[in-house]
Amino acid sequence: MIFIGSNPISRIKLKYLICIVSFMLVSYKPMTEEHLGTVISFMKKYGKQGTGFWYNETRDSPERMRGFLEKNNELSFVAIDDARTTPSHNEVIGMILGSCDGGRTGYLQRLFVHSSYRNYGVGTGITKHAVERLISLGCKHISADLPINNEPAKKILEKLGGEKVEGFAIFDIKK
Numbered sequence: 001m002i003f004i005g006s007n008p009i010s011r012i013k014l015k016y017l018i019c020i021v022s023f024m025l026v027s028y029k030p031m032t033e034e035h036l037g038t039v040i041s042f043m044k045k046y047g048k049q050g051t052g053f054w055y056n057e058t059r060d061s062p063e064r065m066r067g068f069l070e071k072n073n074e075l076s077f078v079a080i081d082d083a084r085t086t087p088s089h090n091e092v093i094g095m096i097l098g099s100c101d102g103g104r105t106g107y108l109q110r111l112f113v114h115s116s117y118r119n120y121g122v123g124t125g126i127t128k129h130a131v132e133r134l135i136s137l138g139c140k141h142i143s144a145d146l147p148i149n150n151e152p153a154k155k156i157l158e159k160l161g162g163e164k165v166e167g168f169a170i171f172d173i174k175k
């Protein structure tokens with residue numbers, strides 16, 4: 001039985017308990033075609049101003065996403081809430097796209113965690129999986145672009161050894 005009292009210590013204990021239980025029930029898997037429905041809905045939902053990513057119907061269509069996954073085999077990951085997963089349905093709660101230019105430089109993009117699951121380590125867990133996979137392929141350098149004020153994403157990349165590159169600007173050519 002969990003007693004939720006007004007005592008601040010009880011509240012702190014409850015927060016740790018929730019973190020531990022959440023951690024145990026989340027698994028990380030390479031993204032496959034079966035996850036694309038939820039992954040595309042995440043990109044539509046979270047690809048708004050402030051995330052450094054904008055959703056594009058053509059570029060992010062199921063066909064193009066399938067092509068991306070085929071070219072970058074097992075470099076993109078999803079986080080799954082195992083407690084809500086059934087044999088016919090995977091409850092995807094987070095995603096990251098990884099790619100690699102022939103084993104030299106790795107790229108990370110579209111890190112999104114469902115808003116109800118944030119601050120429980122899911123973003124860190126899924127990014128770590130993608131980074132480890134890219135390193136195992138021989139990537140010596142892994143790059144990720146993010147808005148300068150995106151504190152949670154910055155924290156995750158710093159925790160995994162990332163350093164901000166000074167003196168660079170990002171240029172986009174949009175079609």
Ligand SMILES: CC(C)(COP(=O)(O)OP(=O)(O)OC[C@H]1O[C@@H](n2cnc3c(N)ncnc32)[C@H](O)[C@@H]1OP(=O)(O)O)[C@@H](O)C(=O)NCCC(=O)NCCS
Pocket residue numbers: 046050051052110111112113114117118119120121122123124125145146147150151152153155156
């Ligand atoms: C960025 C995002 C993926 C992080 O996912 P998450 O599961 O909450 O991440 P984690 O819990 O692993 O880690 C977040 C870290 O940021 C910290 N954090 C959260 N809000 C913060 C803030 N406003 N300022 C500083 N740090 C903050 C957390 O304390 C945590 O650090 P800790 O593990 O040392 O305690 C999630 O917030 C998200 O989907 N945001 C919208 C999409 C987005 O911005 N994506 C990144 C585009 S590049």
